[in-house]
Amino acid sequence: MTTRTAAERKADAKAQYNAFLAVCPSHQILGRVSGKWVALVLSALGSGPDCAGDARPMRYSELARVLAGVSPKMLSQTLRSLERDGLVSRTATATVPVTVSYELTALGLSLHHTVHQLKLWAERHRDDVAAHQDRYDAT
Amino acid sequence: MTTRTAAERKADAKAQYNAFLAVCPSHQILGRVSGKWVALVLSALGSGPDCAGDARPMRYSELARVLAGVSPKMLSQTLRSLERDGLVSRTATATVPVTVSYELTALGLSLHHTVHQLKLWAERHRDDVAAHQDRYDAT
DNA sequence: GAAAGTAGTTACTTTAAAGTGAGCTGCTAC
DNA sequence: GTAGCAGCTCACTTTAAAGTAACTACTTTC
Structure with a gap:
């Protein structure tokens, strides 16, 4: 046919x-x-725990404290997928108890910068978007 | 307590x-x-149907043809939410049959540019990411 | 000796987003 | 007279992502 x-x-x-x-x-x-947690982890590792500084390595428990809502499952799942993509590196030190730290790679840092631009857009235009939503919902 | x-x-x-x-x-x-369809609609309206040109208004059916996998439900849902946020404008012309065209607003265009940067990152680093994944999966 | 910190895993359940399929109105071309 | 285009809406089902809870094992502090 x-x-x-x-x-x-x-x-x-x-x-x-x-x-x-x-x-x-x-x-x-x-x-x-x-x-849900990817951008949050990227941001924490890329801009520090306060999201306003420089990139620095963080420990598992430190991330869990900063991202207060995350479950251990979601945190390790997210970190694992970022590690798989070469965006984050994992370093385990054999202390007692063990210490594991996560850090953005150069690749991860460059992605962080790009995603950060999106955030800046969001902050710049949040009022604008909210105004449009109000106008739309009113009709 | x-x-x-x-x-x-x-x-x-x-x-x-x-x-x-x-x-x-x-x-x-x-x-x-x-x-799923937001970036695709943004891209079609912001870079033309071939995703390599300039922004131009498109009709509902034209979008449906370009985004071949989209169902009418998802397309109108996506367009509606973008319209609500002031990112897309909808214009209906009373021809027979009716003609409806969608166009990025200035706000929508600026978001498109930002999202486009993410796309460029993705295209630049796709091989790099794939290589890391292969290495990770091999162990 | 109960609780907390260290870094997770496993199994089960919930939920929100997406997909499916039908239907609508009015007109035209084969 | 069936199929097509135009621009949708509505009800239902599926599925993938996320959440919940429990457990590992060892050390230290209240």
Whole structure:
């Protein structure tokens, strides 16, 4: 068959598009960064615990204290995925008890800077967005 | 009681942190942008259907064709939320049949530029990230 | 001797986002 | 007279991400 219905052509296009999305680097990165704790960890490691200083290594428990809402499961899951991507390095020291510290790699730091721009945008335009929302909801 | 157990203090800190996250502008924007279709719509409207040109208004059906995998529900939901935030403007023309076009506002265009930086990062570092993943998975 | 800090793991449950499929109105082309 | 385009909405189901709780094992402090 060379002739196909519109529905068939549409399904085909959709499959192709999904395949494209699966390998699209921008889409992958956006998916990674949009995890609930990813940006928070990146920010803590990249701008210090107060989110206003310089990058410095932090221990597991220190991160858990700063990101007050995170469960141990989510924290280690997030750190593991960032480590897998080469964005964070993990260093264990054999003290008693063991000390584990996490630090942004050069790659992680560069991603942090990029994500930080998004944050700056958000802070600059928060009032603007809120005003638009109020106007929209009023009608 | 002025003395509390560690568990109580932790629960308290968690509640406070969650309240903080709920109003944090960066977190809100990240949540908005990380919707599956948001970045895709932003990109289509901000860089043209081929994602390599200039911003220009597009019709509902044109967007649906370009974003081949999107369902009518998700497309209108996404457009509605972007419109609510003042990022996209909707213009209906009373032709037969009706013509509806969507266009980035100045605010939407500025967000598009910021998100675009993230995309450029992703494209620049995709190989680097993939290499780290392979090394990590091998061990 | 109960609780806290050290850095996690495992199994189970919840929930919010996304997907599916149908339907709507009015018109046109094959 | 079936199918298509145009621009949606509504109800239902699926699924992946996140949350919850419990447990590891060893040390130190109240």
